[in-house]
Every structure is written in C-alpha cells, then in structure tokens.
C-alpha cells in the first residue's frame with residue numbers, strides 16, 4: 582500500500598498550538614544534553630564500522646554545524662556512501678520535522694526528527710538537533726556531535742573517498758589552535774555581535790587577523806583545503822545574512838583578503854552544492870559578488 586503525502590509529512594509548523602522549541606534540563610540528570618557521540622571507525626572497533634549504505638545523515642540546510650558534515654561528504658565524494666536528507670527549515674516545540682519543503686524521511690518515514698531519538702532512547706528529553714547520524718543496522722542514532730562526525734567522515738572512509746585529505750595528521754595541532762580563537766569569536770560568537778559590544782569587537786578583531794593571514798594564502802593552514810576552512814566558511818557565508826544586521830556589522834568586503842578567500846571557496850562544487858542561501862539569509866541582505874570569483 583502506498584503511503585499518502587499526509588502520512589509522510591508532519592503538520593505545518595504551529596508555534597501557537599505547540600509552543601516554541603525549548604530544552605528542559607532536569608537538574609537531577611547528570612547526562613549531557615548532547616549525549617550521542619558514537620564514533621565511526623574503519624576497523625569497526627567502535628561498533629560502528631565505516632561502510633557504504635549503512636548510515637544516514639539527517640541534516641538542515643540552514644544549519645552551519647550540519648553543513649560542515651555535508652561539506653565533508655561532498656568534498657570526499659561520499660554522497661552515495663552516506664545518504665543525506667534535510668529537515669524542514671522551521672520548527673515548533675516538536676523540534677525539527679519532515680515536511681514538503683525539503684522532503685520526507687527516506688529511511689524510517691519518521692515525521693519528526695524526535696522520533697529517531699525516541700527510537701534510540703525511549704523518553705529522550707535532550708536536544709533534537711541536526712546533524713544527526715542514524716545507523717540502519719542497529720536502528721539508532723549514532724551521533725549528533727558535529728565535530729567528531731566531520732572528523733570521522735574525513736578520516737575513516739578512505740576506502741571510498743575520492744577527495745583529498747582534509748584532516749591530515751601534521752596539521753591537526755594548527756587546526757585546533759585556530760579553532761581556539763575562531764570558534765568563540767566567529768563560529769559561536771557572530772550571532773551575538775549585533776547586540777553585544779564585546780562579541781562585536783571579538784568578531785571584527787578575528788576578521789582583521791584572518792585578513793592579514795590570508796594576504797598571501799588561499800587556505801588557513803598548510804597550503805591546502807582542510808577542516809579549518811570548512812569550519813570557518815560555513816560561518817562566513819551566514820555572516821550578516823539578515824536585513825536587520827546590515828547597519829550593525831560591516832560587510833565582509835571590508836576585509837578584502839577574507840572576502841576573496843570566501844568567494845574562492847564558493848567556486849568549488851561541494852561548497853555550492855551544500856549551500857542554500859535562502860534558508861539563512863534575507864534577499865535584501867545578500868552581499869553582491871558571492872558568485873563572482875576573485876581575481877587570481
């Protein structure tokens with residue numbers, strides 16, 4: 582029997598009925614709210630062997646943390662090895678859901694992403710977040726930790742990868758050093774910069790540092806595309822994306838080397854294919870020129 586559209590999709594986002602999405606933290610429960618951090622391993626020692634067809638990534642076009650993972654997949658040509666689908670771009674208290682906008686859940690037919698967590702841990706009350714990696718074999722959520730997901734995809738699927746190494750061992754220390762200041766100032770700080778002077782100062786200081794660093798380099802470390810570039814770029818493309826940000830933050834083009842770097846990366850097919858600007862930026866806020874490659 583074929584399923585009708587109404588059984589494949591959640592009802593429309595309805596904050597008036599369901600309320601806003603929030604997380605309740607039970608003070609008596611010591612477990613972290615992000616509690617799925619299973620690791621994928623080439624030799625299977627973690628219980629989750631890296632293999633084709635076994636895993637499914639629930640992603641969200643709007644989400645920078647999820648895009649880091651879809652970017653890793655695209656850069657390594659692993660789109661057919663780990664399947665991907667996208668939750669709807671809006672949510673109510675039920676959390677992320679599958680709707681017509683971005684299609685159904687092709688693996689489990691769940692209507693809500695919450696159902697994947699509930700199937701893994703009955704009564705689950707933590708974050709229902711993207712990215713979420715699902716294992717078809719054990720029928721459970723493996724991980725919703727974007728850092729280790731990205732690293733495992735970059736390092737454990739070498740047998741199927743068609744791309745260059747984005748997390749080479751000799752650059753890992755430098756990648757971590759960059760993360761220590763780019764993470765708080767840009768990747769986690771940019772959204773506060775419109776209303777918090779300290780966050781704004783930290784953001785613009787980090788942009789200035791990067792602009793100097795990129796004066797004679799096309800990548801952040803090692804002269805090659807790495808995890809460090811992925812982590813930063815997903816934040817740059819979302820920077821100043823809302824019309825109400827325009828008079829509070831300078832355009833990226835005020836930092837010519839950083840702006841050229843961002844546009845250069847956007848020329849790569851993997852960056853284009855994993856970016857849907859309409860899900861995180863207002864048309865009025867779009868900085869002209871993103872599609873124009875910088876002069877060599």
Ligand SMILES: N[C@@H](CCC(=O)N[C@@H](CS)C(=O)NCC(=O)O)C(=O)O
Pocket residue numbers: 604615641643644645646647707708709710711712725726727728
């Ligand atoms: N901190 C998360 C980042 C992912 C994240 O915050 N995703 C957002 C969308 S951009 C989300 O789904 N939030 C729902 C939640 O965290 O409850 C992680 O460790 O993976």
